[in-house]
Amino acid sequence: MVKMKKTMLACMLGSLAYMAGGYAVAQDKAAEATERYKPNHELIVAVEPAVGQDPGQVELGKKLWFDPRLSRSGFISCNSCHNLSMGGSDNLPTSIGHNWQEGPINSPTVLNSSLNFVQFWDGRAADLKEQAGGPIANPMEMAFTHDLAVEILESIPAYKEEFKKVFGKDEITIDEITQALASFEETLVTPNARFDLWLKGDDNAINDQELRGYLTFKNSGCVACHNGVAVGGNTFQKMGVIEPYVTDNESAGVAGVTGNDIDRMRFKVPTLRNVELTYPYFHDGAANTLAESVDIMGRLQLGRKFTENEIEDIVAFLKTLTGDQPQLVMPILPPSSDLTPRAKPFD
Amino acid sequence: MVKMKKTMLACMLGSLAYMAGGYAVAQDKAAEATERYKPNHELIVAVEPAVGQDPGQVELGKKLWFDPRLSRSGFISCNSCHNLSMGGSDNLPTSIGHNWQEGPINSPTVLNSSLNFVQFWDGRAADLKEQAGGPIANPMEMAFTHDLAVEILESIPAYKEEFKKVFGKDEITIDEITQALASFEETLVTPNARFDLWLKGDDNAINDQELRGYLTFKNSGCVACHNGVAVGGNTFQKMGVIEPYVTDNESAGVAGVTGNDIDRMRFKVPTLRNVELTYPYFHDGAANTLAESVDIMGRLQLGRKFTENEIEDIVAFLKTLTGDQPQLVMPILPPSSDLTPRAKPFD
Numbered sequence: 001m002v003k004m005k006k007t008m009l010a011c012m013l014g015s016l017a018y019m020a021g022g023y024a025v026a027q028d029k030a031a032e033a034t035e036r037y038k039p040n041h042e043l044i045v046a047v048e049p050a051v052g053q054d055p056g057q058v059e060l061g062k063k064l065w066f067d068p069r070l071s072r073s074g075f076i077s078c079n080s081c082h083n084l085s086m087g088g089s090d091n092l093p094t095s096i097g098h099n100w101q102e103g104p105i106n107s108p109t110v111l112n113s114s115l116n117f118v119q120f121w122d123g124r125a126a127d128l129k130e131q132a133g134g135p136i137a138n139p140m141e142m143a144f145t146h147d148l149a150v151e152i153l154e155s156i157p158a159y160k161e162e163f164k165k166v167f168g169k170d171e172i173t174i175d176e177i178t179q180a181l182a183s184f185e186e187t188l189v190t191p192n193a194r195f196d197l198w199l200k201g202d203d204n205a206i207n208d209q210e211l212r213g214y215l216t217f218k219n220s221g222c223v224a225c226h227n228g229v230a231v232g233g234n235t236f237q238k239m240g241v242i243e244p245y246v247t248d249n250e251s252a253g254v255a256g257v258t259g260n261d262i263d264r265m266r267f268k269v270p271t272l273r274n275v276e277l278t279y280p281y282f283h284d285g286a287a288n289t290l291a292e293s294v295d296i297m298g299r300l301q302l303g304r305k306f307t308e309n310e311i312e313d314i315v316a317f318l319k320t321l322t323g324d325q326p327q328l329v330m331p332i333l334p335p336s337s338d339l340t341p342r343a344k345p346f347d
Numbered sequence: 348m349v350k351m352k353k354t355m356l357a358c359m360l361g362s363l364a365y366m367a368g369g370y371a372v373a374q375d376k377a378a379e380a381t382e383r384y385k386p387n388h389e390l391i392v393a394v395e396p397a398v399g400q401d402p403g404q405v406e407l408g409k410k411l412w413f414d415p416r417l418s419r420s421g422f423i424s425c426n427s428c429h430n431l432s433m434g435g436s437d438n439l440p441t442s443i444g445h446n447w448q449e450g451p452i453n454s455p456t457v458l459n460s461s462l463n464f465v466q467f468w469d470g471r472a473a474d475l476k477e478q479a480g481g482p483i484a485n486p487m488e489m490a491f492t493h494d495l496a497v498e499i500l501e502s503i504p505a506y507k508e509e510f511k512k513v514f515g516k517d518e519i520t521i522d523e524i525t526q527a528l529a530s531f532e533e534t535l536v537t538p539n540a541r542f543d544l545w546l547k548g549d550d551n552a553i554n555d556q557e558l559r560g561y562l563t564f565k566n567s568g569c570v571a572c573h574n575g576v577a578v579g580g581n582t583f584q585k586m587g588v589i590e591p592y593v594t595d596n597e598s599a600g601v602a603g604v605t606g607n608d609i610d611r612m613r614f615k616v617p618t619l620r621n622v623e624l625t626y627p628y629f630h631d632g633a634a635n636t637l638a639e640s641v642d643i644m645g646r647l648q649l650g651r652k653f654t655e656n657e658i659e660d661i662v663a664f665l666k667t668l669t670g671d672q673p674q675l676v677m678p679i680l681p682p683s684s685d686l687t688p689r690a691k692p693f694d
Binding site (some may be wrong): 066067068069073074075080083084085086087090091092093096099100102276277279280288289290291325327328329330331332333335336338342343344345346 | 413414415416420421422427430431432433434437438439440443446447449623624626627635636637638672674675676677678679680682683685689690691692693
């Protein structure tokens with residue numbers, strides 16, 4: 001009973017800080033995202049295949065996604081850190097940026113990222129389009145500028161033509177670049193996870209252990225934050241509610257955006273979809289395994305020490321959240337022209 | 348006439364040094380490779396689709412090709428420097444290796460590399476299988492060891508199972524890893540270049556300028572070295588026959604293998620297939636454009652100053668060597684297990 005109270009307190013604190021952060025618009029978006037999917041008696045909602053994207057934008061966005069010419073080195077593309085062969089992540093604690101710089105935070109998966117209520121761990125981008133411009137110009141990541149990225153694309157005849165065809169404009173701007181990237185990213189949802197099939201009525205889609213794991217996950221309070229269509233991604237919460245989270249990582253969380261001290265160590269709850277593929281875990285990538293992560297979450301967020309069996313069950317449940325991975329034909333990128341500025345990665 | 352003599356002299360010197368280098372076996376392989384393809388009245392032979400590879404090895408090799416866990420950082424895969432979205436190259440002067448080290452030489456394209464008589468610029472690997480082990484263990488490149496790469500794969504259940512299925516053995520060794528990679532690479536040929544269609548009798552496959560460019564290419568002696576099915580890739584030749592090639596690059600060429608001073612600045616002639624996509628050019632990646640490359644080659648190798656028109660024609664011809672690029676569905680890589688050693692890219 002005491003434990004349950006602590007859990008409720010944690011959630012209420014989360015919600016209060018969340019409102020204080022002024023993310024009312026974001027909250028609407030989360031509700032809207034869930035609305036698009038079938039409601040269910042459970043707090044977790046099945047994800048459905050993406051619909052409605054502009055095919056031209058998606059194809060162009062796919063090229064840009066894989067194009068390292070959007071980075072200063074000519075070596076790093078979106079896919080370098082959000083690798084679609086590896087659950088849309090890089091499976092590193094924190095990412096490698098320009099000149100092998102150590103990134104400040106774990107790369108979140110791009111899979112199902114359209115279902116997040118805001119983007120980045122600290123929610124500093126409202127949507128995927130706004131997010132997409134970030135890494136290109138971040139000196140720790142792709143280390144380029146939007147102007148130079150535009151200059152590169154403008155110098156490549158096949159890109160020029162494709163932008164014109166897709167957007168109907170003579171000039172390429174960062175606006176079209178990020179719009180195309182966002183449209184591509186919106187297609188990267190992963191339907192047909194076994195747990196979704198179970199939600200839809202196929203009782204045999206998960207086994208007894210997985211079901212037991214789900215019930216423990218639900219009844220112990222994990223689902224208070226990890227819910228909705230993304231099984232997360234729809235609120236900010238403090239990392240370390242009952243006990244503080246010990247880390248060398250200096251990320252300030254939402255406080256970096258709001259400037260409010262109460263938002264320190266507050267982060268967007270990550271999606272648990274495909275979590276089997278997106279190790280290591282937490283914003284600092286410090287937890288190598290799901291078992292370790294579940295143990296830490298139980299103690300720090302819920303004040304509950306899961307038994308080994310409970311952890312095994314929950315991990316088994318979490319692995320039922322792996323959905324169909326995007327089957328992508330690698331794009332063939334249009335070659336640079338003689339006028340395209342050449343990358344000088346060692347300058 | 349004087350110029351023609353110089354050209355012949357250059358080719359003879361090349362052949363002599365080649366024989367002196369003791370690459371008789373390699374020469375047989377080049378002949379064999381050409382034999383697989385339809386003979387033609389021209390010195391250039393059309394490339395045909397790959398046949399005969401073991402499908403299981405190819406699929407496994409494709410996964411390994413895209414798997415950065417074969418590198419110490421967990422960040423660099425084969426595809427990082429031989430990007431199949433970019434003509435099988437990285438479009439950088441020299442490659443970026445572990446810890447952002449500057450590589451010593453331009454990454455050659457993997458496309459049609461099975462048609463090369465030996466592998467690497469200096470021919471230090473006899474075939475693709477031998478080549479594949481090099482970058483994994485090269486401290487300037489993927490900076491791993493074969494033993495650690497094997498340890499990683501052994502710890503991943505789905506890989507373990509796939510190796511067993513494909514090779515019928517209980518243990519994974521570097522031998523199977525490189526064999527699978529080589530089998531995948533053998534599929535990366537690019538048939539149906541417009542020039543190949545022309546070789547096969549379609550007179551309309553290339554236009555007048557392209558044909559003129561080809562005739563200049565042939566009649567001025569370029570074809571003496573750039574011939575066969577790969578339009579190169581079947582002899583070593585000295586870079587800088589008539590005039591020395593000036594470069595900051597310290598690669599010794601074949602001399603690094605043979606220890607013979609006569610082999611300094613001698614390199615495997617690169618394939619010209621897909622050369623439109625594989626900029627920048629030469630072993631040091633110092634030439635940014637095809638026009639610049641043709642000009643330099645004419646002066647240094649043939650003692651001939653091509654006119655601007657001739658250069659434009661030859662460049663137009665070279666672009667007819669772009670063939671069908673491999674259409675690859677990106678593999679979904681099997682996730683690491685709890686026992687898989689985690690990469691520490693910043694240690």
